[in-house]
Amino acid sequence: MTLRMFSAIRYILLFIVTILFQIFFFDRLSLSVFFAPMIYTLFIIMLPVNTSSAATLACGLVTGVTMDIAMGTAGLNTIATLAVSYLRRPLLSFIVGRDGLREVGAPSPKRMGNRQFFEFIAAMVVIHGAVFNLFEVFSATNIVYTLLRFTVSTLASLLFIWLLGRLFTYKSASTL
Amino acid sequence: MYKLIEFIRRSYVTILFVILEIAAINYYAHSTPYTRARLLASANSVFGGVHGVISGFGEYFSLARENRILTARVAELEQQLTVCREAAGDVGFEPAELQYEFMPARVVSNSINRSHNFITLNRGLRDGVVNDMAVLSPSGAIVGYILDCSERYSVAISVLNTSFRTSGKIAGDGYSGSIEWRSDNPHKVTMYELSKYANIEVGAQVVTTGFSHYFPADLPIGTIEDFRMKEDNTAYTATVRLATDFTKLHNVLLVKNIGQGEVMQLEEDVKLTTH
Numbered sequence: 001m002t003l004r005m006f007s008a009i010r011y012i013l014l015f016i017v018t019i020l021f022q023i024f025f026f027d028r029l030s031l032s033v034f035f036a037p038m039i040y041t042l043f044i045i046m047l048p049v050n051t052s053s054a055a056t057l058a059c060g061l062v063t064g065v066t067m068d069i070a071m072g073t074a075g076l077n078t079i080a081t082l083a084v085s086y087l088r089r090p091l092l093s094f095i096v097g098r099d100g101l102r103e104v105g106a107p108s109p110k111r112m113g114n115r116q117f118f119e120f121i122a123a124m125v126v127i128h129g130a131v132f133n134l135f136e137v138f139s140a141t142n143i144v145y146t147l148l149r150f151t152v153s154t155l156a157s158l159l160f161i162w163l164l165g166r167l168f169t170y171k172s173a174s175t176l
Numbered sequence: 177m178y179k180l181i182e183f184i185r186r187s188y189v190t191i192l193f194v195i196l197e198i199a200a201i202n203y204y205a206h207s208t209p210y211t212r213a214r215l216l217a218s219a220n221s222v223f224g225g226v227h228g229v230i231s232g233f234g235e236y237f238s239l240a241r242e243n244r245i246l247t248a249r250v251a252e253l254e255q256q257l258t259v260c261r262e263a264a265g266d267v268g269f270e271p272a273e274l275q276y277e278f279m280p281a282r283v284v285s286n287s288i289n290r291s292h293n294f295i296t297l298n299r300g301l302r303d304g305v306v307n308d309m310a311v312l313s314p315s316g317a318i319v320g321y322i323l324d325c326s327e328r329y330s331v332a333i334s335v336l337n338t339s340f341r342t343s344g345k346i347a348g349d350g351y352s353g354s355i356e357w358r359s360d361n362p363h364k365v366t367m368y369e370l371s372k373y374a375n376i377e378v379g380a381q382v383v384t385t386g387f388s389h390y391f392p393a394d395l396p397i398g399t400i401e402d403f404r405m406k407e408d409n410t411a412y413t414a415t416v417r418l419a420t421d422f423t424k425l426h427n428v429l430l431v432k433n434i435g436q437g438e439v440m441q442l443e444e445d446v447k448l449t450t451h
Binding site for chain 2: 031033035054068070075083153
């Protein structure tokens with residue numbers, strides 16, 4: 001099996017696992033009205049650093065549409081995932097520099113440095129959560145509760161995505 | 177021309193992004209609770225089975241509690257039945273044609289952490305579920321109403337959905353107010369525009385009015401926890417503690433209003449003739 005195929009299979013698995021995890025675990029949590037972590041963006045965050053803008057956008061579209069159907073959100077997830085997918089490359093370029101964009105594997109602490117890795121994840125999660133909640137607020141009644149939900153959920157998403165992202169890149173940093 | 181092609185070649189991702197984003201925003205902006213319920217109902221043909229298994233596990237741990245609630249409910253209904261039987265025996269009462277049909281269902285998935293929450297139930301078209309059926313908790317308090325059904329599953333709008341509206345009144349009182357969820361607490365809803373003449377006090381029971389197409393009259397909604405007079409002194413705004421605990425909802429009752437189709441048809445006819 002070529003390295004490319006191995007990598008493709010890993011990403012397909014990552015896509016399936018994050019989506020199942022989101023639908024069957026995080027979306028079922030009834031801890032608080034403000035606690036709604038969204039970890040499925042991990043798939044877009046973990047795409048290889050050198051993924052083209054068009055391919056990232058396509059991945060964002062597929063992820064968003066899948067989540068919209070599964071969560072019954074009618075476009076809300078797609079709006080948010082398209083935004084992070086479009087901004088992913090400029091963000092990476094800003095954080096690791098233009099030369100860094102030629103890296104072949106997934107973003108990882110080893111490849112980018114701990115601080116840059118965290119900054120990248122944080123920026124992606126915050127943008128996703130902000131767009132998601134901004135559009136949701138148009139139909140919700142109270143902006144204070146939306147802000148609270150955005151803050152609590154984004155912090156929770158960030159924690160989980162950082163942990164899962166480290167797990168995904170733990171052994172494979174050199175091979176992927 | 178060359179410049180145009182070069183511009184498109186260089187910025188096609190941005191153009192594509194803008195087109196896709198506009199399409200998604202347009203779809204979202206035109207969506208209604210019905211669109212969302214339809215999406216969920218279609219997703220349930222794939223995910224419903226797994227949701228059912230997971231909720232089955234969860235339900236196992238709450239069996240004792242559910243059992244207690246059901247036994248209490250059976251005792252309460254037995255009591256009412258005895259009273260009714262005695263009364264019926266006294267006057268030689270013949271039961272009228274049934275207006276409501278009840279059906280038990282299991283909650284397959286239920287969220288509380290969105291501003292638009294929905295509940296998926298394990299009963300669908302093949303079990304005779306139709307849109308607009310009321311969903312009640314085992315103790316008879318309101319939970320929501322059915323928006324869409326697939327063959328094996330149905331999706332209900334939850335009271336914990338900012339698009340949910342119904343009317344409520346203080347039990348034994350004639351004045352009604354509008355019940356809405358403010359998305360801040362899964363145990364509380366707000367009752368707006370309750371007349372200043374209403375007989376309100378903390379702890380008073382709030383029940384359905386029967387004005388809605390979905391819920392029969394006098395079903396429990398919750399109890400008054402707090403209330404205040406509006407600044408213009410015309411009506412009360414009250415906080416109502418819900419009778420249903422949505423964080424522990426495993427079993428529900430579906431209620432079909434047999435005369436509802438006829439009522440809606442009549443209203444539709446009136447609308448047509450008056451416009």
